[in-house]
Amino acid sequence: MSYLCPVCEAPFGGGEPLADHLAVTAILHGGDHEAWLDETVADWDGLSSAELGERVVDHAETTDDHEHIGEHSHSEPEQASGLPNGIDSGASTRNAGDSTLDADAQAIIEEARELTREMQGDDEQQES
Template sequence: MGYACPVCEIPQQDETHLANHLAFSAMLGREGHEEWLDEHVPDWEGMGPEELGERAAAFATEEEFETVFEDTTGNRGGAGRFEDAVPPQRGRQAMGGEASEVLAEAEAMTREMYESEEE
């Protein structure tokens, strides 16, 4: 079971993944995500993934997906370190300044997440 994103219907494994998807999509300016969050969870920017996930899941369709999510296999798609999990930085030079800053912030947040899991 999982949740379909209420904006783009991309499947998410659980409430936390749904929250992260919505928040990162909103921060990256993907169509409709920030507007949806502002309308349905107005205080979303101050929430952690657990709280945002719980609130967002109330509006999302719970579905059974046939896809096996990478982190259900126990090896994150073979990645054992942050560096292995982050895709190459192709195209960064073509991004505008703000998009590049958002991507750098997302990478830093991901690095922190991986480091805290290792502790």
């Protein structure tokens, strides 16, 4: 099922992608997304994507649309990279190390990488 972000109405193809959008936007930009999470899910910053997703979908409108980032086709499945549609893993890596980013932005990206590594490690341990 697809959901609209309760703050900006962007469409997302599931509870976890919606939760990731809300949390990342809140962390990187604060503002309305952070205020909404603080008011709606007070402990949002301590929840996993799955847990946050379960909590935020109750407050989101459903939609027939889903995340459409970049050019893509529904007829030919692409190899899963773990990144949203249209995001090139090489481009993400290059941009993450871009010297045009200030120190705060680079620190946020490194923290996100570390959290991703921890989450992937937790998933691998649960599968064992």
